Amino acid sequence: MGDPTLPAGFEKLYEAVHDGGGQLSKRLGIEFVEFDAQRLVATMPVDGNRQPAGLLHGGASVALAETLGSIGAALHAGPDKLIVGVDINATHHRAAVSGRVTGxxxxxxxxxxxxxYEVVVTDEDGRRVCTSRITCMIITPES
Known part of the structure; x- marks a missing residue:
């Protein structure tokens, strides 16, 4: 998948979440498909993100959701704002055991x-795996 088109001023944000060494999104294998405040899309492999029973770890689904919601909030707020998550919840509907999931x-x-943001995570057959809601606070840093 190619890199999505970025709004002006967000190249650094994208690099930090997508290419940054040691970042959780990189470790989880998250790849962005669409990058816009009104709709963000990313995929993540099930392989490497399983719990001991062999199913996609629920925490990995939540990390995917938090990544998408936080970036969406940053895109909405603008490049001069700080974004911090203040609430996230998730309902896990079904297991994913292979392939990629899409948020x-x-x-x-x-x-x-x-x-x-509401984040819907689906498997490769379009079945809903997880529904999450994340709320982020928008902070104006002091100069």
Whole structure:
């Protein structure tokens, strides 16, 4: 998959979450497909992200959701803001055992101080694996 088109000013953010050495998204194998505040899409392999029973680890699904929601909030807020997650929840609907899962994040609320995204994670057959909601606080750093 090629790199998605980035809005101006976000090259550093994309590099930090996608190519940064030691970053969780890199360790999980997350690859971005769409990179926009209104819709973010990324995929992640099941292999390497399993729990001991051989199923996709629920924490990996949540990490995918938090990555997408946090980046969406950053895209909404602008490159001069800091984003911190303040709430995340997830419902795991079914197991994924192989292939790749896809997370699609869409905004539920885009405000001046908070942004909330719903992230739906599906398997390669389009079946819902996980539904997550993440709320991020938008902070203006002091100069």
């Amino acid at each position: 699609i994040a869409r905004p539920l609320h885009l405000g001046r101080r908070t942004a909330t």
